[in-house]
Amino acid sequence: MKPFSKASKKEKFTWILLFLSFTLFLLTSIDRQDRMRVVIVGAGEVGTHLAKMLSNEDHDIVLMDDDTEKLRKLTGQVDLLTVTGYATSFRDLKETGISKADLFIAVTPYEERNIMACILARDLGALRTVARINNGEYLLDKCKEKLRNLGVDELIYPESLAGKEIASSVKQVGTRQLIEFSGGKLILMGIKIRENAPILNKQFEELAQIETELRAVAINRASSTIIPHGKDYVRNGDIVFFFATRAYQNRIFELTGKEIFPVRNIMILGGSRIAQKTIERLGDHYNIKVIESDKARSQEIADRFENVLVINGDGRNLDLLKEERIERMDAFVAVTGNSETNILSCHMAKKLGIKRTVAEVENIDFMGIAESMDIGSLINKKLIAASYIYKYTLGAEVAQAKCLTASDAEVFEFIAKEGSKITNMTLRDLSLPTDITIGGIIRGTNAYIAKGDTLIQPGDKVVVFALPSAIRKLEKYFK
Amino acid sequence: MFNVRLILKILGFLLIIEGFSMLVAMAVAFLYHGPDGMTLLQTASVCMVTGGIAVSLTRKAGKTISKNDGFLIVSLVWIIFSFFGSLPFLIDGSIPTITDAFFETMSGFTTTGASILNDIEALPHGLLFWRSMTQWLGGMGIIVLSLAVLPVFGIGGMQLFAAEVPGPVTDKLNPKISQTAKNLWAIYILFTAMETILLWAGGMDLFDAVNHSFTTMATGGYSTKQASVAYWDSPYIHYVITLFMFIAGANFTLTYSALTGKFERVYKDEEFKYYVLFAAVFTVVIFGGLLTTTELQAEHALRDALFQVVSVMTTTGYATTDYMVWTPILTYVLFALFFFGGCAGSTGGGIKIMRIVVLLKNSYYELRRILHSSAVIPVRLNRRAVSDQIITNVLAFFMIYLLIFFISSIALTIVEPDLESAMGAVATSLGNIGPGLGDFGPAFNFYELHPAGKWLLAFLMLLGRLELFTVLVLFAPAFWKK
Numbered sequence: 028m029k030p031f032s033k034a035s036k037k038e039k040f041t042w043i044l045l046f047l048s049f050t051l052f053l054l055t056s057i058d059r060q061d062r063m064r065v066v067i068v069g070a071g072e073v074g075t076h077l078a079k080m081l082s083n084e085d086h087d088i089v090l091m092d093d094d095t096e097k098l099r100k101l102t103g104q105v106d107l108l109t110v111t112g113y114a115t116s117f118r119d120l121k122e123t124g125i126s127k128a129d130l131f132i133a134v135t136p137y138e139e140r141n142i143m144a145c146i147l148a149r150d151l152g153a154l155r156t157v158a159r160i161n162n163g164e165y166l167l168d169k170c171k172e173k174l175r176n177l178g179v180d181e182l183i184y185p186e187s188l189a190g191k192e193i194a195s196s197v198k199q200v201g202t203r204q205l206i207e208f209s210g211g212k213l214i215l216m217g218i219k220i221r222e223n224a225p226i227l228n229k230q231f232e233e234l235a236q237i238e239t240e241l242r243a244v245a246i247n248r249a250s251s252t253i254i255p256h257g258k259d260y261v262r263n264g265d266i267v268f269f270f271a272t273r274a275y276q277n278r279i280f281e282l283t284g285k286e287i288f289p290v291r292n293i294m295i296l297g298g299s300r301i302a303q304k305t306i307e308r309l310g311d312h313y314n315i316k317v318i319e320s321d322k323a324r325s326q327e328i329a330d331r332f333e334n335v336l337v338i339n340g341d342g343r344n345l346d347l348l349k350e351e352r353i354e355r356m357d358a359f360v361a362v363t364g365n366s367e368t369n370i371l372s373c374h375m376a377k378k379l380g381i382k383r384t385v386a387e388v389e390n391i392d393f394m395g396i397a398e399s400m401d402i403g404s405l406i407n408k409k410l411i412a413a414s415y416i417y418k419y420t421l422g423a424e425v426a427q428a429k430c431l432t433a434s435d436a437e438v439f440e441f442i443a444k445e446g447s448k449i450t451n452m453t454l455r456d457l458s459l460p461t462d463i464t465i466g467g468i469i470r471g472t473n474a475y476i477a478k479g480d481t482l483i484q485p486g487d488k489v490v491v492f493a494l495p496s497a498i499r500k501l502e503k504y505f506k
Numbered sequence: 507m508f509n510v511r512l513i514l515k516i517l518g519f520l521l522i523i524e525g526f527s528m529l530v531a532m533a534v535a536f537l538y539h540g541p542d543g544m545t546l547l548q549t550a551s552v553c554m555v556t557g558g559i560a561v562s563l564t565r566k567a568g569k570t571i572s573k574n575d576g577f578l579i580v581s582l583v584w585i586i587f588s589f590f591g592s593l594p595f596l597i598d599g600s601i602p603t604i605t606d607a608f609f610e611t612m613s614g615f616t617t618t619g620a621s622i623l624n625d626i627e628a629l630p631h632g633l634l635f636w637r638s639m640t641q642w643l644g645g646m647g648i649i650v651l652s653l654a655v656l657p658v659f660g661i662g663g664m665q666l667f668a669a670e671v672p673g674p675v676t677d678k679l680n681p682k683i684s685q686t687a688k689n690l691w692a693i694y695i696l697f698t699a700m701e702t703i704l705l706w707a708g709g710m711d712l713f714d715a716v717n718h719s720f721t722t723m724a725t726g727g728y729s730t731k732q733a734s735v736a737y738w739d740s741p742y743i744h745y746v747i748t749l750f751m752f753i754a755g756a757n758f759t760l761t762y763s764a765l766t767g768k769f770e771r772v773y774k775d776e777e778f779k780y781y782v783l784f785a786a787v788f789t790v791v792i793f794g795g796l797l798t799t800t801e802l803q804a805e806h807a808l809r810d811a812l813f814q815v816v817s818v819m820t821t822t823g824y825a826t827t828d829y830m831v832w833t834p835i836l837t838y839v840l841f842a843l844f845f846f847g848g849c850a851g852s853t854g855g856g857i858k859i860m861r862i863v864v865l866l867k868n869s870y871y872e873l874r875r876i877l878h879s880s881a882v883i884p885v886r887l888n889r890r891a892v893s894d895q896i897i898t899n900v901l902a903f904f905m906i907y908l909l910i911f912f913i914s915s916i917a918l919t920i921v922e923p924d925l926e927s928a929m930g931a932v933a934t935s936l937g938n939i940g941p942g943l944g945d946f947g948p949a950f951n952f953y954e955l956h957p958a959g960k961w962l963l964a965f966l967m968l969l970g971r972l973e974l975f976t977v978l979v980l981f982a983p984a985f986w987k988k
Contacts, residue, residue, distance in 0.1 A: 034711070034712040037537065038713075045530065046699050046702075050692070050695055053692060053695070087685075089681055102668075103665065103668050104664065105664070107681050108681040111890075
């Protein structure tokens with residue numbers, strides 16, 4: 028048979044065109060190049076949560092664990108690659124394609140393993156490494172420096188972060204959540220609106236006209252976060268998020284009918300590591316009672332903290348709590364390892380008249396229910412740790428990223444770059460998407476609340492509130 | 507319970523994709539000045555309008571796809587695709603009855619390649635190309651295609667991918683499912699183009715070269731000639747097709763590794779080793795048999811043996827010779843291969859080599875377990891222990907496969923009294939191969955079969971292509987309970 032049998036030019040042309048168009052069709056839908064490759068080691072709670080979150084943001088995620096079962100459950104749900112292997116094995120790490128990784132996160136329960144994994148990962152070419160630690164000593168600058176030289180760039184200590192968060196929320200009476208920007212020059216406060224609030228049933232439009240130094244950016248209503256329109260009303264039971272400068276903090280309390288009282292007596296249920304970190308953060312100015320059921324641990328806390336009264340007993344026992352004068356407490360913090368106990372005991376404390384309660388809820392599925400149960404602030408160390416790590420995926424412009432508890436919304440502190448889109452015109456003319464709100468800016472040592480005629484200058488720190496749908500769009504404005 | 511709107515929306519999008527593919531076939535029809543261009547244009551518009559309506563009606567669909575939704579969507583897609591895909595044959599009149607047209611298209615999409623056509627050459631070029639195209643699309647998978655080109659699925663893509671590519675162990679080339687799908691399709695297109703050039707260089711008409719490449723890479727087996735590949739009496743063409751059938755029956759992830767220079771992975775892969783081994787052993791046995799029982803030259807006997815073994819094992823189903831005229835023992839040795847199939851992650855159907863290896867190993871180890879009653883003897887594959895869960899899954903798969911094979915074979919004897927033919931027809935449909943035994947051997951086709959038998963076989967093809975469970979769970983009462 029003759030090779031290359033006769034075919035008309037038209038015929039050849041059409042078939043070549045066909046194959047080319049197939050290829051082109053594939054190419055047109057080629058992926059964005061700005062995606063990061065993130066390798067996460069440890070499919071525990073923090074690792075899993077991070078993997079889900081980053082995968083939804085469209086990053087390339089590789090998750091590694093030595094337990095195939097844990098990974099198998101995830102593969103059907105989340106768009107990621109799983110690798111079974113050991114965090115400290117060169118060969119297994121190579122399997123994850125670590126040489127191309129932009130970010131390496133080691134969050135197994137073991138500190139030594141995480142640090143070792145980061146050292147190996149750096150050696151194999153990971154650009155940035157993050158290790159989860161359980162030892163506060165490493166956070167000292169001197170130790171950090173040493174670890175950095177070994178290849179561990181960032182450290183994350185979830186219990187310490189949670190302790191910090193609890194301590195600041197105990198001090199902040201009246202607010203559900205308080206986030207400080209640039210050392211407290213600008214604050215974001217989430218406040219629950221009750222029947223006695225003067226702004227109840229007012230339109231957001233009115234609010235904006237009367238109070239120019241405040242900005243209500245979002246409300247949490249029936250377990251979902253919405254960005255309000257001018258015509259929306261403030262309703263009973265809403266959690267409203269306000270941006271304000273420090274000077275106007277008290278004005279917010281007036282508007283929401285919150286009574287400010289000094290906190291002196293604090294009861295902490297559970298002597299977990301979070302509790303200990305919280306006590307460290309609170310310092311010596313409070314009367315603290317800790318209730319812990321484990322004898323040895325009670326002893327340990329008593330040894331460590333001189334000014335703390337440790338009660339060895341079951342915190343679920345109402346008589347014991349009454350004996351310890353729970354009704355006299357200004358604040359009640361429940362941080363036992365058991366989310367159900369924490370939720371129920373905070374509920375009980377509220378019933379007994381304690382105004383300030385904080386519950387540690389580790390089970391993310393409970394967060395929504397707990398939020399609607401009237402038990403004050405919720406703390407979840409996974410979410411805190413995850414949003415802390417999250418900022419590393421957003422590039423250098425982000426100075427801070429915080430996740431709002433009980434909602435997916437995030438607050439970012441961006442540094443506006445020279446020539447970026449956001450510095451081109453006033454906020455009104457920018458016409459930002461509706462799921463993004465700019466709360467305020469920090470210029471030099473002064474903080475300002477954002478208004479329609481605000482013009483952002485290069486070098487300003489810009490505090491942005493964004494729903495999850497908008498996080499991707501943000502980068503466009505700051506690049 | 508089900509996210510009905512989203513299911514409708516996804517089905518709508520997929521129908522639009524099918525419409526686009528028909529437009530490609532239409533272009534081919536016009537290229538060869540066939541009378542079928544207008545037919546294909548009409549059917550393409552039907553697909554697109556129906557799909558468009560479904561999409562526009564369901565704009566506000568929720569975004570989450572549950573596991574159950576995934577099974578339902580994938581099973582429905584294959585049925586709907588076959589239904590709409592059969593319209594060009596029906597409207598054109600080349601295949602006048604719905605039963606035959608549906609059978610032919612289902613056989614196409616599932617890459618079975620069993621035909622009811624008595625005179626394939628009479629079909630106009632456009633329809634012939636559409637027939638090959640159904641195999642090409644179905645080979646890599648409809649969902650895999652849409653994951654590659656449509657970003658609409660979001661997270662739900664995982665559920666759909668898992669339902670369409672169920673294999674015992676799925677490995678991804680890339681962390682992102684859409685990127686994985688793109689890589690797979692890129693390899694697929696590359697090899698199809700390569701084969702086209704090689705076949706054309708060997709003397710095939712350009713049109714035939716394209717069609718055969720489409721159906722080889724899909725391990726489908728539709729030919730543009732009634733005599734299948736035997737039409738070309740050229741050893742070169744036979745060897746080229748054998749090579750590409752073999753590639754198509756291997757795991758595409760491995761092919762990708764080989765293309766990116768990681769040959770180590772290929773020769774260390776245990777499934778691939780057994781794939782080569784099985785092909786070699788069966789070829790040698792049949793080659794020996796042919797040498798002793800026929801007058802064939804050594805080269806010719808080897809070529810026939812190799813071609814038929816690879817064709818059946820990869821579930822392609824081309825024929826260069828009629829294996830029904832061989833000594834019965836050789837025919838039945840080949841029939842054993844009906845139950846092997848390609849590698850996991852290939853376009854081939856059947857039980858799949860990986861499952862066969864796990865089954866054989868587990869059975870062999872069971873003997874040792876009996877001798878050493880307290881020994882821990884895991885089944886190992888690629889130097890890793892296979893989890894008990896996978897082993898139970900494989901055992902259940904095998905059991906169900908055999909059960910379906912026996913029940914359907916017996917049921918088919920109602921309309922096809924010859925047991926050998928009935929068994930061959932069922933095995934070939936379930937394994938997505940093409941030709942069967944006896945009345946349905948390579949020299950014949952399925953035209954004479956009673957319509958009820960055709961519908962049964964079409965259903966078996968779907969079961970086989972989606973590897974049983976995806977379709978069978980729809981029949982479990984628990985699936986429909988709230």
